[in-house]
Amino acid sequence: STLSEWLTLEEQHYMNSLTLSGPINGTDIFLLHCMAGGQYESNGLGRLAYLDLTEAHVRKGGTCPEGWNIDNNALGGNVFQDCAQFIEIKLPATLTHVPFFTFKGCSNLQHIAFPRDMKTYEQTFLTEDGVSLYSKLERFSIPDDAPNFRVHNGALYNKSGSKLIWYPPLSDTARADNFLPTLRKVVGGAFMGTELRYLELPKEVHTLEDQGAVVFQNLEYLALP
Numbered sequence: 001s002t003l004s005e006w007l008t009l010e011e012q013h014y015m016n017s018l019t020l021s022g023p024i025n026g027t028d029i030f031l032l033h034c035m036a037g038g039q040y041e042s043n044g045l046g047r048l049a050y051l052d053l054t055e056a057h058v059r060k061g062g063t064c065p066e067g068w069n070i071d072n073n074a075l076g077g078n079v080f081q082d083c084a085q086f087i088e089i090k091l092p093a094t095l096t097h098v099p100f101f102t103f104k105g106c107s108n109l110q111h112i113a114f115p116r117d118m119k120t121y122e123q124t125f126l127t128e129d130g131v132s133l134y135s136k137l138e139r140f141s142i143p144d145d146a147p148n149f150r151v152h153n154g155a156l157y158n159k160s161g162s163k164l165i166w167y168p169p170l171s172d173t174a175r176a177d178n179f180l181p182t183l184r185k186v187v188g189g190a191f192m193g194t195e196l197r198y199l200e201l202p203k204e205v206h207t208l209e210d211q212g213a214v215v216f217q218n219l220e221y222l223a224l225p
Helices: 009-014 026-035
Strands: 017-024 050-058 069-071 074-076 088-090 097-099 111-113 120-122 139-141 149-152 155-158 163-166 198-200 221-223
Touching: 009 026, 017 026, 074 097, 139 149
Parallel strands: 017 050, 050 088, 088 111, 097 120, 111 139, 198 221
Antiparallel strands: 069 074, 149 155, 155 163
């Protein structure tokens, strides 16, 4: 059975919060996309703001738009593009690769819960005409026992805490003591779409990797080691 068989049309149009468990395929994910007001939702309906897929298992199959990448335990392409209703997304625990651009245009998204076993991520510089596409993101989370990544003050790091991967774009101030004391490297895209006005990197940081495409459109103060 598919998700649409479990939800009435009224629920599909007006449901605000949803938690799923068990297998879901392209047909189900397309419905979630529409319920959150995504780019393929043409009738103006869809109010899904809080989606918990922690216990869901993505499976290949079903019907979805061309270019979406839905395979066993894999999500990619534009599956959540322009889902402007989303405020919080908790990704399936079984995902191991997370393409950050999957959330492109989720203009009200505030919190992303990454899967425990995430091994790799795919990052892009997502601004259009200098305007952040992640302007409401205020924090990230991942289980404390995640083997490859960790979160501190809402920012995503590698497990050892030596590498900053993504700083919450909504933050306007990042002082040296906001970062982990083990931080040594800031990777490209860590400050993508940033709203930062004040940025002070810890003195222990020795590498800024591929920052050329990052736009600090609001920055008023910068202190580098």
